Amino acid sequence: MKDTAISVLKILEEASGPVSGERIAEQLGITRSAVWKQIRELRKLGYRISSSRAEGYRLEAATSRLLPYEIQKKLRTQVIGRQIRHFDRTASTSWIGKRLAGETDPEQLHGLVIIAEEQTGGVGRLGRAWVSPAGGIWATIVLKPRIPLDNLFMITMAGAIAIARAIRKEYNISALIKWPNDIFIGDKKVAGLLLELAAEADTVHYALLGIGIDANISLADLPSDLQKTITSLKDEVGHEVDRVALLARILREFELRYRQLEDGEYDSIIREWKTLSLTLEHRVVIKTINKTFEGEAIDIDRHGALIIRKDNGEVERVISGDCFQ
Numbered sequence: 001m002k003d004t005a006i007s008v009l010k011i012l013e014e015a016s017g018p019v020s021g022e023r024i025a026e027q028l029g030i031t032r033s034a035v036w037k038q039i040r041e042l043r044k045l046g047y048r049i050s051s052s053r054a055e056g057y058r059l060e061a062a063t064s065r066l067l068p069y070e071i072q073k074k075l076r077t078q079v080i081g082r083q084i085r086h087f088d089r090t091a092s093t094s095w096i097g098k099r100l101a102g103e104t105d106p107e108q109l110h111g112l113v114i115i116a117e118e119q120t121g122g123v124g125r126l127g128r129a130w131v132s133p134a135g136g137i138w139a140t141i142v143l144k145p146r147i148p149l150d151n152l153f154m155i156t157m158a159g160a161i162a163i164a165r166a167i168r169k170e171y172n173i174s175a176l177i178k179w180p181n182d183i184f185i186g187d188k189k190v191a192g193l194l195l196e197l198a199a200e201a202d203t204v205h206y207a208l209l210g211i212g213i214d215a216n217i218s219l220a221d222l223p224s225d226l227q228k229t230i231t232s233l234k235d236e237v238g239h240e241v242d243r244v245a246l247l248a249r250i251l252r253e254f255e256l257r258y259r260q261l262e263d264g265e266y267d268s269i270i271r272e273w274k275t276l277s278l279t280l281e282h283r284v285v286i287k288t289i290n291k292t293f294e295g296e297a298i299d300i301d302r303h304g305a306l307i308i309r310k311d312n313g314e315v316e317r318v319i320s321g322d323c324f325q
């Protein structure tokens, strides 16, 4: 959003009633037709602005898009989300993250959040397609981790805790974490996380934490096989949710947990993850690349691996794979 549009918007936001085009023009030192142009731009971005010849312009409702200006108004963080890139439509925010990290020193991108209203080539875990229609929250957080390699998976844990906590705080719904990286409400998935690392030997160049949340999407827009296993916040809450408020809350919750990781407080993260876990103390079927087995999920370790006690008493550690429960 251009600076002049933001200035016009701020005047409308601060006014208790309608403001004439003349007054806005005077205040900003621009012409009345320039004001009109900005109003048109703001309307295109989804702001509802009424106008009357007699009274002028009035802001009736803010946009529901995840615009940086709107998110930053609500953001209570120091680093995460201080830089935001917003796209109406892109293949994948993860690709944008990779491109940017290839062009710019990742150190400078630390905390950048890339957001898309819609993704045409969203990617999920294990290279699966991630359906990302308008109405969801599709975002990638770019990080330059200062965390030992062994503990990097805990970034996903911090992200999962952040999403579950934010959903609980915003809507009083008991969202839980299903290992390794899904957020569930009841027996349905509402969000997923994807951690991608650019690393070699003992150096991590950057990490991308992808977040996909089925916020205001209509299940009817999803392929029929997904409709049985997925829910949306809109369906759970009973009305469209304020995506801006939710994302701002997630970023804050994430920053708090990420700071704990940077400070080496791994046990706090593990403890909190456990209190939100849907998987622990449940019978699960684990599918890894080379085998499938059953057992009880008894613990999670410092590397984010799930510990399974099989029926024969053997204990197995699972680093990656699918978990069915």
Ligand code: BTN
Pocket (backbone or CB within 6 Å): 091, 092, 093, 094, 095, 119, 121, 122, 123, 124, 125, 126, 128, 130, 132, 137, 138, 139, 140, 181, 182, 191, 192, 193, 194, 210, 211, 212, 213
């Ligand atoms: C999963 O498989 O459960 C993880 C899904 C992660 C999807 C998010 S949406 C934003 C980011 N961009 C992508 O293409 N994928 C991640």
